[in-house]
Amino acid sequence: MSFLEMLDIVNEEQMKQGKEGFAFDHDCREGICGMCSLVINGMPHGPDHATTTCQLHMRKFKDGDTIVIEPWRAAAFPVIRDCAVDRTAFDRIIQAGGFVSVNTGAAPEASTIPVPKADADRAFDAAACIGCGACVAACKNASAMLFVSAKVSHLSFLPQGKVEAKKRVLAMVAQMDKEGFGNCTNLYECQAACPKGITVDYIAKMNREYLGATVTYAEKVYGKD
Amino acid sequence: MILDSKIPGGSIEEKWTKHKFELKLVNPANKRKFTVIVVGTGLAGASAAASLGELGYNVKSFCIQDSPRRAHSIAAQGGINAAKNYKNDGDSVYRLFYDTVKGGDFRAREANVHRLAENSNLIIDQCVAQGVPFGREYGGLLDNRSFGGTQVSRTFYARGQTGQQLLLGAYQALMRQVAAGKVKMFPRREMMDLVVIDGKARGIIVRNLITGELESHVADAVCLCTGGYGNVYYLSTNAQGSNVTAAFRAYKRGALFANPCYTQIHPTCIPRHGDLQSKLTLMSESLRNDGRIWVPRKAGDTRSPDQIPEEDRYYYLEEKYPSFGNLVPRDVASRNAKQVCDAGLGVGNTKQAVYLDFADAIQRMGVAKITDEDPYKVPMRIFPAIHYTMGGLWVDYDLMSTIPGCFVLGEANFSDHGANRLGASALMQGLSDGYFVIPFTIGGYFAGTKLEKVSESDAAFEDCKKQTEERIHKLLSIKGHRTVNDIHRELGNALAALLTSSNSPKSSLSTLSIVKNLAVATSVKKARLRKAKQSAMTKTSATSVLGNTRATVSHRNSPRNLLPLITSTLLLGATNNERTEFDFEDLASEGCQDQSTMFLRTCPSWKCSTL
Structure with missing residues (x-):
């Protein structure tokens, strides 16, 4: 039985007794949509390494264990009810620049630009992010650096995304700050909590890109001050 | 029309x-x-x-x-x-x-x-x-x-x-x-x-799932991109x-x-493991590219798969379809898996699975997480699952x-x-x-x-919103005894059993009886529930499926399970070549977001085959 199936049973029992159920987010239940979001025994997505809550199974616990369940806690993720939180801040960060500006129909033939396999693979490792927000929940600063750096790196590793890379990193980081996410202090908790194995290497890459962009691009866009 | x-x-x-x-x-x-x-x-x-x-x-x-x-x-x-x-x-x-x-x-x-x-x-x-x-x-x-x-x-x-x-x-x-x-x-x-x-x-009229409020939205055209109806069969690979x-x-x-x-039955799903399971998970079909599907050649072979020698393994797809082998279309793969399991050759505790043997594709799928078995040591067990409509x-x-x-x-x-x-x-x-x-x-x-x-204030929008409100109010004012999930499970499983059977008219009628009696059962006192269900299992008379029967369902917390009874409609429409209709006017619950009950009634027929 999976962890969420256990919660289903708890809720069914509650309902049968005429009590309110317990609100939590979930959807695909196969570890890819990023909707499930529980801090279980102090760990986002629970004790299993690189596993979302929906793929956590009760066999990881012992009979008689007390399990503590909490919501993602971050100022930028206001709690809606019980363990359901509002993560639209992530959508707004993507809106700030987490895309390639290409209109439908305007694309060149797919094989026109070869991409070295190593670059494609590293872009993919970053693109594997499911946007669940466990990195934020794990960080004592509630920093979204792992999430933002994954998108920044995914696109800047690829030639298609390089064109807008400088503008993108500046805009996304600015939006991240605006949403109230904290800064990175290199504790690596995000990497440990990430269900998709995104590493802090991408944060280093983003910092490098950001620094470069502030020197060579920000002035052009935002003026000297 | x-x-x-x-x-x-x-x-x-x-x-x-x-x-x-x-x-x-x-x-x-x-x-x-x-x-x-x-x-x-x-x-x-x-x-x-x-x-x-x-x-x-x-x-x-x-x-x-x-x-x-x-x-x-x-x-x-x-x-x-x-x-x-x-x-x-x-x-x-x-x-x-x-x-x-x-x-x-x-x-x-x-x-x-x-x-x-x-x-x-x-x-x-x-x-x-x-x-x-x-x-x-x-x-x-x-x-x-x-x-x-x-x-x-x-x-x-x-x-x-x-x-x-x-x-x-x-x-x-x-x-x-x-x-x-x-x-x-x-x-x-x-x-x-x-x-x-x-x-x-x-x-459209939408419900805000945070506040519970109904909202009207005006447009010049509406595009529905809302996916399929696989979840009516309860367990499917669809999201909740x-x-x-x-x-x-x-x-x-x-x-x-x-x-x-x-309805597409996908051949390479991880077999179900219990009654309280909420969904099924696939392994990519591309695994069939890397793997070989087999069952023991003799029924009742209880040896562990690594002890079964090559000559006692029945690679049924490769033998029956040599040019496509394990890469036959999904319906063919699923049907054959069902056939070998029906013939008693199935493997695992439930005997409702076949083996998929493969070497290196496993790491990207992470299957060990779900079944707790190491696919490097034993072949994976797979079974067809409802996947796409x-x-x-x-x-x-x-x-x-x-x-x-x-x-x-x-x-x-x-x-x-x-x-x-x-x-x-x-x-x-x-x-x-x-x-x-x-x-x-x-x-x-x-x-x-x-x-x-x-505009939103036009009579048509106001009426539509009012009808939705009334539907919800009606539901909220019914005090039921069963949860929506509970009903969904019973009904969906009945439909899935029918879907994967040979679709004989007789079996479709018995499913209709289950549906109808489920409706009866939920509106009567709890004590009578079991009896009603038992009778549902035995009735096959066509007349028992007609008539309006109301079900009352209690449901508090799963706002998204607005019931999937619709496909019983669809499924039955298919097998009988006529359109059957469910109405979820009532499936209700108090204090909660979504619900409905069903009416079951047959409607003037039109032939699927003419479309």
Whole structure:
């Protein structure tokens, strides 16, 4: 039985007794949509390494264990009810620049630009992010650096995304700050909590890109001050 | 009603090109005068909303999840087909068209399928330009893999998460339009009704899943991109939120439903492990490329799989279909798995599984997480599972349903896959409809239709909202004894059992009895429940299925399980060749968001086969 199936049973029992159920987010239940979001025994997505809550199974616990369940806690993720939180801040960060500006129909033939396999693979490792927000929940600063750096790196590793890379990193980081996410202090908790194995290497890459962009691009866009 | 598919004339290769030219255009400066509602943000919905926004239309995009990125297209694993012929193995647009039509048992609408095959190459171009990290060769060019039902390698993939990467591409395009102000996003909304004015779809009523409030939204056209009805069978590979409510409400407002019998059973699912399971998880079909499917040759062989020598293994697909081997189409693979299990050759505790043996594909799938077995040591057990629904709302060549102005895209429509969808074609269809069909056809509709000005305060919107409110109030005021999940489980399992049986009229009648008696049982006292259910199991009389029976259901916390009884409708409609209808007027609960009860009644018949 999976962890969420256990919660289903708890809720069914509650309902049968005429009590309110317990609100939590979930959807695909196969570890890819990023909707499930529980801090279980102090760990986002629970004790299993690189596993979302929906793929956590009760066999990881012992009979008689007390399990503590909490919501993602971050100022930028206001709690809606019980363990359901509002993560639209992530959508707004993507809106700030987490895309390639290409209109439908305007694309060149797919094989026109070869991409070295190593670059494609590293872009993919970053693109594997499911946007669940466990990195934020794990960080004592509630920093979204792992999430933002994954998108920044995914696109800047690829030639298609390089064109807008400088503008993108500046805009996304600015939006991240605006949403109230904290800064990175290199504790690596995000990497440990990430269900998709995104590493802090991408944060280093983003910092490098950001620094470069502030020197060579920000002035052009935002003026000297 | 006469169904006119409006397929353009000319040879199959010319139809789409000709049609695109013949469609009337909307002047770029006039596009901003039109508003389009797009319900759903999967591949079809996100790509449609983004593309329409780019064209200059005002778009309102709705999704039931907290973010458009979470739509269930994200769970697609294996890949997306395109007729690029990068492998130089004889592929072409015509071959992709031919394979798709043949794989669908010649029941797909050929004109649509040819258009799909033409668009397939454009989709790959578009996705690569968006930064979708497809698998590549060392030379830096795109790689392909093979998939079931085809003898060429035409499937583009992004490891085991092609759906996620394609959806993120479409989602990012959508977010770009949100930032540009052309698309307004409405997450955590459930569509409760379609508003039809003067015979045209002019808006929707949605429920805000946070506040519980009903909202009216006006538009000049509505695009339903809301996926299939697989969850009516209770256990399926669909997400928990894939509840088919939007399509059902459109159906209630007059959009016809076609081919409801065509439900795809996917051959390589991880077998179910218990009664309280909430969903099934697939292993990508591309594993069949790497693996060999077998069962012990003799029934009752209890040896562990690694102890069974080669000569005692029955590689039934390879023996029966030597040219396709393990890569036969999904329906054939599933049917054969069911047959060998029915013959007593099944493996595992439940005897409802077959072995899939493979060496190196495991790491990207992480199956050990679910079953706690190490696939390096023992072969994986697999069994077919309900996965995709080829049937859906009937659409014409322009993707418009029988309600003018209500367009249906992706899995929610019925047109492109016939009786069986080939692997890696769902992603292709969703994106083709959203990126490369609707942007043309919706313009044709706007340019050729006179649309009166309407607003949220019009009587039609007020009425529709009031009806929804009354429906909810009625439900909230019924005190039931069972949860929605409980009913869903019993009914869905009954339907699934029927679906995977040989579909004899007798078995469909007994399922109808279960449905009816379930309805009776839930409205009577709890103490009588068991008795009623027992009698349900034994009644097979046709008369027992007619008549209006009301069920009362208690349901508090799962706002998304607005019941899936609709497919019993569909399924039964299929087996009896007539349209049966459920009404969820009542399935109720107190203090909670969504509910319904069902009425079961038969309606004037129309033949699925004529569509």
